Amino acid sequence: MAHLKVAILISGRGSNMAALIEAVQMADFPAEVVLVMSNRSHAVGLEVARAANIPTQVIRHGDFDSREAFDAAMTEVLAAAGVRLICLAGFMRLLSTEFCQRWHDSVINIHPSLLPAFKGMHVHERMLEAGVRIAGCTVHYVRPAMDEGPILVQAAVPIAADDTADSLSARILEQEHRIYPLAVRLIAEGRARAAGGSVTLKNFELPEQRLINPPPR
Numbered sequence: 001m002a003h004l005k006v007a008i009l010i011s012g013r014g015s016n017m018a019a020l021i022e023a024v025q026m027a028d029f030p031a032e033v034v035l036v037m038s039n040r041s042h043a044v045g046l047e048v049a050r051a052a053n054i055p056t057q058v059i060r061h062g063d064f065d066s067r068e069a070f071d072a073a074m075t076e077v078l079a080a081a082g083v084r085l086i087c088l089a090g091f092m093r094l095l096s097t098e099f100c101q102r103w104h105d106s107v108i109n110i111h112p113s114l115l116p117a118f119k120g121m122h123v124h125e126r127m128l129e130a131g132v133r134i135a136g137c138t139v140h141y142v143r144p145a146m147d148e149g150p151i152l153v154q155a156a157v158p159i160a161a162d163d164t165a166d167s168l169s170a171r172i173l174e175q176e177h178r179i180y181p182l183a184v185r186l187i188a189e190g191r192a193r194a195a196g197g198s199v200t201l202k203n204f205e206l207p208e209q210r211l212i213n214p215p216p217r
């Protein structure tokens with residue numbers, strides 16, 4: 001099977017990017033990372049990508065008059081690199097409708113909640129305030145509205161009584177690093193297809209585990 005050419009878009013630390021780069025290095029992984037792009041020249045993740053010998057590109061949103069012009073510049077670079085799948089990994093810019101249409105079903109995002117709950121920013125603080133017992137993370141296809149689109153993979157994560165936003169974020173991040181490579185693999189293997197508002201998965205077995213928090217005695 002030909003390798004799916006993947007670009008990763010970051011704005012900061014890039015730990016999900018690093019997890020994806022590591023995963024595709026596995027011999028049987030049917031995708032390759034051909035480009036890491038950032039809207040911030042000082043994104044820490046860029047150094048990690050360079051150290052892994054992945055081509056990097058900075059396109060600063062501040063250099064453009066409009067969101068559309070910024071997105072068009074990204075499209076040009078992504079198309080030139082032959083990219084077929086774009087992974088947003090802590091990329092903190094909203095994408096224009098034009099960009100979402102041009103790359104329909106070719107852009108995916110990771111978000112630190114069980115969508116459609118807790119879209120947007122300050123997710124961990126908001127989950128703690130709301131007192132939910134189970135948090136999680138989601139990989140989904142991107143649509144123009146923020147944190148919306150057909151869901152590919154989710155992981156559930158229990159919340160501890162003494163959690164802070166930082167401790168909860170760290171526990172969720174561990175699962176983000178597992179489900180993002182899984183979602184890319186499902187797409188690269190042709191096992192995931194967005195249809196309407198949801199994703200149909202081929203060869204998909206229901207996991208046996210159940211998560212109850214607090215656990216029953």
Ligand code: GAR
Pocket residue numbers: 010012013014015016017089090091110111112120147173176
């Ligand atoms: C991750 O927790 C990701 O889920 C979140 O930003 C963090 C980026 O971390 N994304 C969103 O909140 C998108 N709405 P990373 O740069 O270490 O991958």
